[in-house]
Amino acid sequence: VFASVVQAPEDPILGVTVAYNKDQSPVKLNLGVGAYRTEEGKPLVLNVVRKAEQMLVNDHSRVKEYLPITGLADFNKLSAKLIFGANSPAIQENRVTTVQCLSGTGSLRVGAEFLARHYHEKTIYIPQPTWGNHPKVFTLAGLSVKTYRYYNPSTRGLDFSGLLEDLGNAPSGAIVLLHACAHNPTGVDPTSDQWEQIRQLMRSKELLPFFDSAYQGFASGNLDADAESIRMFVADGGECLAAQSYAKNMGLYGERVGAFSIVCKTADVATRVESQLKLVIRPMYSNPPIHGASIVATILKDGDMYTEWSVELKAMADRIISMRQQLYDALCARGTPGDWSHIIKQIGMFTFTGLNTSQVAFMTKEYHIYMTSDGRISMAGLSSRTVPHLADAIHAAVTS
Ligand code: PMP
Numbered sequence: 504v505f506a507s508v509v510q511a512p513e514d515p516i517l518g519v520t521v522a523y524n525k526d527q528s529p530v531k532l533n534l535g536v537g538a539y540r541t542e543e544g545k546p547l548v549l550n551v552v553r554k555a556e557q558m559l560v561n562d563h564s565r566v567k568e569y570l571p572i573t574g575l576a577d578f579n580k581l582s583a584k585l586i587f588g589a590n591s592p593a594i595q596e597n598r599v600t601t602v603q604c605l606s607g608t609g610s611l612r613v614g615a616e617f618l619a620r621h622y623h624e625k626t627i628y629i630p631q632p633t634w635g636n637h638p639k640v641f642t643l644a645g646l647s648v649k650t651y652r653y654y655n656p657s658t659r660g661l662d663f664s665g666l667l668e669d670l671g672n673a674p675s676g677a678i679v680l681l682h683a684c685a686h687n688p689t690g691v692d693p694t695s696d697q698w699e700q701i702r703q704l705m706r707s708k709e710l711l712p713f714f715d716s717a718y719q720g721f722a723s724g725n726l727d728a729d730a731e732s733i734r735m736f737v738a739d740g741g742e743c744l745a746a747q748s749y750a751k752n753m754g755l756y757g758e759r760v761g762a763f764s765i766v767c768k769t770a771d772v773a774t775r776v777e778s779q780l781k782l783v784i785r786p787m788y789s790n791p792p793i794h795g796a797s798i799v800a801t802i803l804k805d806g807d808m809y810t811e812w813s814v815e816l817k818a819m820a821d822r823i824i825s826m827r828q829q830l831y832d833a834l835c836a837r838g839t840p841g842d843w844s845h846i847i848k849q850i851g852m853f854t855f856t857g858l859n860t861s862q863v864a865f866m867t868k869e870y871h872i873y874m875t876s877d878g879r880i881s882m883a884g885l886s887s888r889t890v891p892h893l894a895d896a897i898h899a900a901v902t903s
Pocket of ligand 1: 605
């Protein structure tokens with residue numbers, strides 16, 4: 504009965520790893536997937552995560568019962584504090600509802616499903632470009648997806664006037680997806696002043712902000728600084744949605760641990776909203792997994808472990824910043840034509856190199872370097888050892 508099912512294409516991002524795994528070359532390099540690697544090219548489990556897991560294993564009072572539909576209560580409270588700030592009035596006034604979800608993707612999807620059912624405006628504006636999964640998540644939830652200008656290829660920076668113009672022309676009430684920090688794939692973030700202008704415009708037009716926070720702490724190495732954009736929107740007392748992921752900042756990729764929050768205007772609304780979030784979640788996966796959320800809660804509630812985490816997180820962020828500098832220096836040393844300063848200006852895990860599809864194909868064929876076809880490279884997958892190989896490949900790609 505399934506004989507007519509056609510072969511689906513690989514996911515454009517995860518498919519890069521599939522192609523990489525098939526390559527037999529000893530110099531092959533995977534810069535496609537946004538997962539952190541050490542200098543030695545190995546995945547990293549944070550020490551503080553190992554410690555938390557050990558504590559969980561040793562605590563024999565722990566059982567494997569189902570969590571509530573909304574997840575681990577401690578985890579939800581601590582996640583809200585992490586993103587909105589320990590002294591957030593919205594939290595103190597019980598105006599925030601937070602539910603544990605399946606990492607960032609699951610949080611976005613639960614948020615999208617909720618909006619499709621309970622929000623009057625079904626159009627969501629996403630930046631152009633954005634993470635490839637965004638349009639699919641929102642479309643499949645029943646929202647209508649439109650884009651706003653974000654990136655200017657000629658400056659390799661923010662198209663701020665285009666952004667303001669497009670959001671200014673959006674219908675009142677439309678949802679706007681914003682990357683809280685470390686925009687994926689461009690690595691280009693608005694400045695604080697620009698965020699403030701975006702906030703004013705969005706509030707004056709009653710556009711609903713939906714933040715995707717997949718890299719808190721990864722952009723600057725500072726957890727509070729990386730949540731500044733969201734906190735500006737919460738501080739004005741208006742509504743705001745946020746999807747949080749612990750994949751990158753705690754290295755918990757495969758544990759699938761994240762949170763979705765809605766900041767409401769009153770505690771009463773927040774309670775009703777939460778009751779409806781439960782109705783969204785229950786038929787999708789009933790309730791979320793316990794292990795990853797327990798690790799996060801263990802770390803966030805203990806002052807020393809929190810500090811240890813911040814230090815390890817900063818070390819990851821710093822290594823990425825150092826990779827940017829090393830790649831930039833290597834291209835300058837080779838006299839590679841063009842201005843490569845965007846490599847050190849862009850923020851977070853990715854550099855949007857500006858290399859085109861055929862240059863990317865050339866680098867994969869001749870140098871066994873894998874990346875998404877839009878020229879995005881993961882700086883987290885680079886090391887001092889592999890920078891010269893990448894610089895050689897870029898040099899050859901732009902001069903051949
Ligand atoms: N949003 C953005 C912008 C991302 O880059 C990612 C991961 N690449 C996610 C959400 C979701 O990640 P996860 O589901 O693994 O937490």
